[in-house]
Amino acid sequence: MKIFHIAYYTMIRNFRDKKSILLTLGLPILLILIIGTALNSADSPKTLDKISVAYVNEDKGAISKEFDAFLNIDDIKYFIDVREEKSYEDGIKLINEKKVEALIYIKNDFSGSISNEKKAVIEVYESPLNELHVSVVKSIVESFINRVNTMEVMYKMNADLSNQKFIQDKSIMDMPITAKGNIPRAIDYYAVTMLAVSLMYGTLFASYAMAEDKFENTYIRIKSSPTKAYINYLGKTLGTIATLLLEAILLIVFTKYAYHVNWGSNIPMVLFLSSLFSVFVTGLGIMAYVITNDEKKSGTFLNILTVFLTFISGGYVKINFNGIIFDKLVAFVPNKMFQTAMFNTIYDGSMHQTQACIIGLIVITVMIFFIVAGFGRRVLD
Numbered sequence: 001m002k003i004f005h006i007a008y009y010t011m012i013r014n015f016r017d018k019k020s021i022l023l024t025l026g027l028p029i030l031l032i033l034i035i036g037t038a039l040n041s042a043d044s045p046k047t048l049d050k051i052s053v054a055y056v057n058e059d060k061g062a063i064s065k066e067f068d069a070f071l072n073i074d075d076i077k078y079f080i081d082v083r084e085e086k087s088y089e090d091g092i093k094l095i096n097e098k099k100v101e102a103l104i105y106i107k108n109d110f111s112g113s114i115s116n117e118k119k120a121v122i123e124v125y126e127s128p129l130n131e132l133h134v135s136v137v138k139s140i141v142e143s144f145i146n147r148v149n150t151m152e153v154m155y156k157m158n159a160d161l162s163n164q165k166f167i168q169d170k171s172i173m174d175m176p177i178t179a180k181g182n183i184p185r186a187i188d189y190y191a192v193t194m195l196a197v198s199l200m201y202g203t204l205f206a207s208y209a210m211a212e213d214k215f216e217n218t219y220i221r222i223k224s225s226p227t228k229a230y231i232n233y234l235g236k237t238l239g240t241i242a243t244l245l246l247e248a249i250l251l252i253v254f255t256k257y258a259y260h261v262n263w264g265s266n267i268p269m270v271l272f273l274s275s276l277f278s279v280f281v282t283g284l285g286i287m288a289y290v291i292t293n294d295e296k297k298s299g300t301f302l303n304i305l306t307v308f309l310t311f312i313s314g315g316y317v318k319i320n321f322n323g324i325i326f327d328k329l330v331a332f333v334p335n336k337m338f339q340t341a342m343f344n345t346i347y348d349g350s351m352h353q354t355q356a357c358i359i360g361l362i363v364i365t366v367m368i369f370f371i372v373a374g375f376g377r378r379v380l381d
Helices: 003-014 018-045 062-071 090-095 110-115 129-154 186-200 203-215 219-225 229-258 266-290 295-312 325-329 333-344 351-379
Strands: 053-059 080-083 103-105 123-126
Touching: 003 018, 003 229, 018 186, 018 203, 053 062, 053 090, 053 129, 062 103, 062 110, 062 129, 080 129, 090 103, 090 123, 103 129, 123 129, 129 351, 186 229, 186 266, 186 295, 186 333, 203 229, 203 266, 203 295, 229 266, 266 295, 266 333, 266 351, 295 333, 333 351
Parallel strands: 053 080, 053 103
Antiparallel strands: 103 123
């Protein structure tokens, strides 16, 4: 109960800090309106153009031939323009030359691996030119993979597969892709990126919570009280996480009804991602303080880091990095992982990509708290 008591009063103190609340909640809400409204006409596409895709199939087996047939379905051809190439190198060259937006690559052991119940993948290499188009290509590939997995299960159950060919009117029912409704407007895009900014500024709450006992001269009294130090800091950590999550909920609810922002139908997943990012942000703020052992230095560092991570992850303006390697590195930025998972959740994007982002955030968060545990004994005890 001591932990929850400390967490409650930590959250109350945070919300009484009007300057910090204005920075972490008021400013993002204002920026969503200003930037989203200003760029809405420029960023909102009216139609979904055909996506240029390079396709390399080195496999000669039956399953890869089924994928050839799958790509020739009229419903699929409506979305993508497939350009068959002879080699992987040719496909990558086209991406580098910006002649295609994605490469679908099947290795020569694809069908054999599936027949032998080994892992087999259809690789999708993306261009940084258009994230929405790339997500469409990934969804198409996932639709085929899900179909193959279903047929494999039916085969193991001795089910009749004679009518399980790819029927055109049933093959992509799980791909709700339209030019209206599933494409984010500018205000929808910036609502997600500003949510990330709002939570990132919450690192200051975490840093302050760890430092306040020392500069408010309550540290000696806490040390002489029956309350253990770890209980005090665990309570403050939980209180900071609760503060950030409540801010996220307030921002989501406000923008949904005031700005009509599309947060999708999977609200539990949106809240889970917000919770996970709140834990990461809290850990980052604590880590900055325990490493610097100075509240002002950690605050300066966190402000600079927030602006930098927001910029490179496209939080202020969409950025196309003209380099596949650099684009891959940016994909590991926590803000980018959070935003990618949110967009995939809201707009029915790649579940595999969402899962990878979640795992990435969890791994980074765990590493941060291990660092805190290492430095914290010296600074916090």
